[in-house]
Amino acid sequence: MNNQAPLPLPISLSPYEQDEIQRGFITRVYAWMALGLFVTAAAALVTVMTPGLLMLIVTNTMLFFGLLLAELIVVIALTAAINRLAPAVAGLAFVFYAALNGVTLSILMMVYTSSSIAETFVIAAATFGVMTIFGLTTHWDLTRFGSLLFMALFGLILATVFNLFFQNPAVYWITTYAGILIFIGLIAYDTQKLKNMSLAVGADGEVSRKASIMGALALYLDFINLFLLLLRIFGRRK
Numbered sequence: 001m002n003n004q005a006p007l008p009l010p011i012s013l014s015p016y017e018q019d020e021i022q023r024g025f026i027t028r029v030y031a032w033m034a035l036g037l038f039v040t041a042a043a044a045l046v047t048v049m050t051p052g053l054l055m056l057i058v059t060n061t062m063l064f065f066g067l068l069l070a071e072l073i074v075v076i077a078l079t080a081a082i083n084r085l086a087p088a089v090a091g092l093a094f095v096f097y098a099a100l101n102g103v104t105l106s107i108l109m110m111v112y113t114s115s116s117i118a119e120t121f122v123i124a125a126a127t128f129g130v131m132t133i134f135g136l137t138t139h140w141d142l143t144r145f146g147s148l149l150f151m152a153l154f155g156l157i158l159a160t161v162f163n164l165f166f167q168n169p170a171v172y173w174i175t176t177y178a179g180i181l182i183f184i185g186l187i188a189y190d191t192q193k194l195k196n197m198s199l200a201v202g203a204d205g206e207v208s209r210k211a212s213i214m215g216a217l218a219l220y221l222d223f224i225n226l227f228l229l230l231l232r233i234f235g236r237r238k
Helices: 015-048 051-059 061-084 087-105 114-137 142-166 169-201 206-234
Strands: none
Touching: 015 051, 015 087, 015 169, 015 206, 051 061, 061 087, 061 206, 087 206, 114 169, 114 206, 142 169, 169 206
């Protein structure tokens, strides 16, 4: 005999209710993303204002790559364990990752002028905003481009690692412009995916809160990578 409670019947939502759910979920996602960017900027600024720490990161290769490894571990652990974590713990992990990222990105301020970093940030933010609006409003189904974008991203990672050893200028610029196009596409793709996901997870509740953190992480990574690639073009070295 089956003692499980019967599954609830699907509830038909009006277009207005769907819009409200999507708006609430997307607002939470972007609030988390904005918090992550703020924490990253604050951590980078604190690191720059602490010359001893900054020089330690710059001169100690093992420490720098250790921080990068720690970032990777946090992202993998958060993604793998999100279903078992409380929303508060997942949120703290996201903030911790954003802070670590800010510490490692602080070395950019030793390479590029502050004005060019600020200008590039504005360009990245404007591009991100345009593609976000496109992802939220387009009637095209962008999910069919997901596999293609992730395959291109995998190829970009391989080419970038390859060029760390060979330092080929042509490969450097090819990966730069290709990477910009890939992350522009991923911003629109991830935005539409989150919009569609919102109706499944709802605007509130534990599942929705954890999904919003993971959505914020995806968009945060899209933005940071787009910013770094644009900095190759628009950044002015000191």
